[in-house]
Amino acid sequence: MFVAAVAWEAGKPLVIEEVEVAPPQKMEVRVKILFTSLCHTDVYFWEAKGQTPLFPRIFGHEAGGIVESVGEGVTDLQPGDHVLPVFTGECKECRHCKSEESNMCDLLRINTDRGVMIGDGKSRFSKDGQPIHSSRLARSLMLAALPRSIQTLVSCGISTGLGATLNVAKPTKAAEGARLAGASRIIGVDLNPSRFEEAKKFGVTEFVNPKDHDKPVQQVLAEMTDGGVDRSVECTGNVNAMISAFECVHDGWGVAVLVGVPNKDDAFKTHPVNVLNERTLKGTFFGNYKPRSDIPSSSRRAGAGEIHHPQSSFRGDQQGF
Numbered sequence: 472m473f474v475a476a477v478a479w480e481a482g483k484p485l486v487i488e489e490v491e492v493a494p495p496q497k498m499e500v501r502v503k504i505l506f507t508s509l510c511h512t513d514v515y516f517w518e519a520k521g522q523t524p525l526f527p528r529i530f531g532h533e534a535g536g537i538v539e540s541v542g543e544g545v546t547d548l549q550p551g552d553h554v555l556p557v558f559t560g561e562c563k564e565c566r567h568c569k570s571e572e573s574n575m576c577d578l579l580r581i582n583t584d585r586g587v588m589i590g591d592g593k594s595r596f597s598k599d600g601q602p603i604h605s606s607r608l609a610r611s612l613m614l615a616a617l618p619r620s621i622q623t624l625v626s627c628g629i630s631t632g633l634g635a636t637l638n639v640a641k642p643t644k645a646a647e648g649a650r651l652a653g654a655s656r657i658i659g660v661d662l663n664p665s666r667f668e669e670a671k672k673f674g675v676t677e678f679v680n681p682k683d684h685d686k687p688v689q690q691v692l693a694e695m696t697d698g699g700v701d702r703s704v705e706c707t708g709n710v711n712a713m714i715s716a717f718e719c720v721h722d723g724w725g726v727a728v729l730v731g732v733p734n735k736d737d738a739f740k741t742h743p744v745n746v747l748n749e750r751t752l753k754g755t756f757f758g759n760y761k762p763r764s765d766i767p768s769s770s771r772r773a774g775a776g777e778i779h780h781p782q783s784s785f786r787g788d789q790q791g792f
């Protein structure tokens with residue numbers, strides 16, 4: 472028997488349950504999860520607003536753990552290995568994996584509506600015979616020796632944000648990634664002023680709260696920066712924030728990178744002249760990192776202290792979980 476926090480219904484409190492976890496099948500491993508966290512994307516799917524509801528479900532795609540057993544054909548991992556599950560994969564053989572530019576693996580790329588294993592289309596989790604879906608893909612794992620405070624974040628949040636800036640918004644030197652890349656001014660935009668102090672530790676130098684202004688935030692940013700920012704990175708998934716993030720970049724050279732997961736029915740609307748004026752709109756998935764090839768080195772970077780990781784001040788009991 473294993474213990475899991477199960478979401479039985481959209482938006483309802485998670486319930487700690489004893490669940491069964493079937494043994495790993497061919498090319499799968501079973502991981503004892505030691506740490507997990509809920510990122511914004513999990514909360515989004517938990518609320519199921521504008522997304523396909525998939526319940527019951529175990530959230531926590533950001534995690535760290537130890538391989539407990541391996542299935543047939545697994546040669547690169549063994550019981551006892553420290554691993555991070557990642558929500559996407561890298562088969563190393565498809566067109567995407569062979570392309571230097573893409574990390575959108577044909578075989579193992581994310582499918583948020585699936586919630587089951589690729590091999591046989593079944594879940595490995597169940598409660599009294601009822602299958603439970605999962606956000607994790609136990610096929611995509613990599614070794615990492617990291618401080619505990621940062622482990623789970625490397626499996627999603629840190630890699631996504633860092634890669635969006637270092638790999639996609641390049642070459643100008645958005646917050647932790649922008650600091651590492653040497654940006655001189657980093658402007659954080661958030662509706663929640665309590666985040667501002669924390670963001671300073673990640674290198675954000677100035678703050679804009681759209682609520683403090685009567686005009687659109689893209690106009691505020693353009694005025695602060697003599698026509699627009701060089702690079703912008705949008706992480707919330709709110710479509711209006713995405714549009715602002717695009718419209719706030721400077722004409723001629725500005726690049727906007729979208730990271731956040733939008734609602735199912737959202738549409739991105741902007742005047743074509745914003746593109747014709749030589750602004751670039753890009754999107755990224757998992758920071759453009761190939762999970763098996765790239766994450767071990769970026770996690771070493773995190774482990775070496777190059778990436779700022781304050782002990783989390785986030786406590787589930789204070790967030791109504």
Ligand SMILES: [Zn+2]
Pocket residue numbers: 561562563564565566567568575576577578579
């Ligand atoms: Zn592939």
Ligand SMILES: [Zn+2]
Pocket residue numbers: 510511512513532533627628
């Ligand atoms: Zn995540």
